Amino acid sequence: MILGIETSCDETAAAVVTEDGRVLSSVVSSQAELHARFGGVVPEIASRRHLELVAPVVRTALDEAGVELDGIDRIAVTQGPGLVGALLVGISAAKALAWARRLPLAPVDHLEGHVASLYLGPEPLAPPFLCLLASGGHTLLLAVREHGASERLGTTLDDAAGEAFDKGARLLGLGYPGGAAIDREARAGDADAFAFPVARVPGLDFSFSGVKTALLYAVRGLPEGGLADSRADLAASYQRAIVTALVRRLDEAAEAVGMERVAVVGGVAANSELRAALPNAHFAPLAFCTDNAAVIASAARYAKALAYPRYLGLDAYASIS
Numbered sequence: 001m002i003l004g005i006e007t008s009c010d011e012t013a014a015a016v017v018t019e020d021g022r023v024l025s026s027v028v029s030s031q032a033e034l035h036a037r038f039g040g041v042v043p044e045i046a047s048r049r050h051l052e053l054v055a056p057v058v059r060t061a062l063d064e065a066g067v068e069l070d071g072i073d074r075i076a077v078t079q080g081p082g083l084v085g086a087l088l089v090g091i092s093a094a095k096a097l098a099w100a101r102r103l104p105l106a107p108v109d110h111l112e113g114h115v116a117s118l119y120l121g122p123e124p125l126a127p128p129f130l131c132l133l134a135s136g137g138h139t140l141l142l143a144v145r146e147h148g149a150s151e152r153l154g155t156t157l158d159d160a161a162g163e164a165f166d167k168g169a170r171l172l173g174l175g176y177p178g179g180a181a182i183d184r185e186a187r188a189g190d191a192d193a194f195a196f197p198v199a200r201v202p203g204l205d206f207s208f209s210g211v212k213t214a215l216l217y218a219v220r221g222l223p224e225g226g227l228a229d230s231r232a233d234l235a236a237s238y239q240r241a242i243v244t245a246l247v248r249r250l251d252e253a254a255e256a257v258g259m260e261r262v263a264v265v266g267g268v269a270a271n272s273e274l275r276a277a278l279p280n281a282h283f284a285p286l287a288f289c290t291d292n293a294a295v296i297a298s299a300a301r302y303a304k305a306l307a308y309p310r311y312l313g314l315d316a317y318a319s320i321s
């Protein structure tokens with residue numbers, strides 16, 4: 001039985017997952033509302049809120065799984081990448097819990113966690129596969145050859161795909177977080193109404209700054225008060241450009257490495273147009289696409305756990321290694 005803890009950004013999350021990948025509980029307390037009026041996550045506010053929420057969220061995860069701390073064999077916690085102050089709250093909580101019971105503690109890479117969303121029951125995917133990881137902080141193409149080991153084939157040269165959704169939503173007056181809002185708004189729009197660029201960069205990398213700027217100019221070019229009438233069309237066209245960029249690169253990468261099985265993980269994997277555009281790809285259930293602790297516990301099944309007391313000096317890291 002693994003207790004997972006995730007606090008890398010603005011979700012305080014805890015989950016209990018079995019060694020064979022069954023999710024007994026997954027509790028996610030989102031702080032999105034708290035940050036919405038600032039138009040993005042404020043790191044110091046996130047850290048303070050994690051501090052208030054982490055103990056009750058862990059308590060709820062144990063209760064919902066019907067286990068006590070005595071029934072937990074191992075603790076897993078996100079070590080990075082993420083907001084350092086936010087990560088440290090989860091790491092400190094995990095250390096304290098593990099120390100109190102002399103349990104082993106597995107530090108987990110947040111990105112490995114996203115990939116491990118595919119390893120959860122009831123229908124886990126097994127490597128090898130090609131994986132697109134598209135979240136608010138990262139856009140990566142990974143050749144996953146075995147559990148816990150992947151080769152990076154491409155990344156974004158500027159904004160992450162989720163970040164492009166969030167910034168676009170802001171320009172369209174759809175608030176924060178923006179991916180789901182654009183997804184909803186786009187359903188009522190015409191994706192051919194605006195021609196937004198799909199960046200062509202060398203290799204298997206991505207770039208989303210051009211499409212974001214194109215949206216900015218399109219919004220500025222609207223007649224006074226015209227945003228309300230064009231919002232759905234802009235959202236649909238913008239979403240189409242981002243999805244096209246992701247799907248194209250995924251196809252090219254599949255060809256380049258000769259991997260037939262393709263999977264998509266991370267918050268942007270919740271996007272309905274992306275899911276529809278890739279009917280043969282594997283997607284984790286929606287609840288495990290955006291940040292949560294079940295995927296962190298899942299990754300810990302394939303990661304090295306540190307025995308007591310070796311984890312007491314464990315530190316967080318902010319950026320991708």
Ligand code: KG4
Nearest residue numbers: 135136137162179180267268270271290291
């Ligand atoms: O994986 P995640 O929860 O957090 C990070 O690790 O960054 O991803 C959050 C990102 C946000 O940028 C959010 O706008 C995006 O995922 N997102 C979506 C959708 N739902 C969440 N983007 C497009 N369509 C969605 N339905």
Ligand code: ZN
Nearest residue numbers: 114135290291
């Ligand atoms: Zn994430």
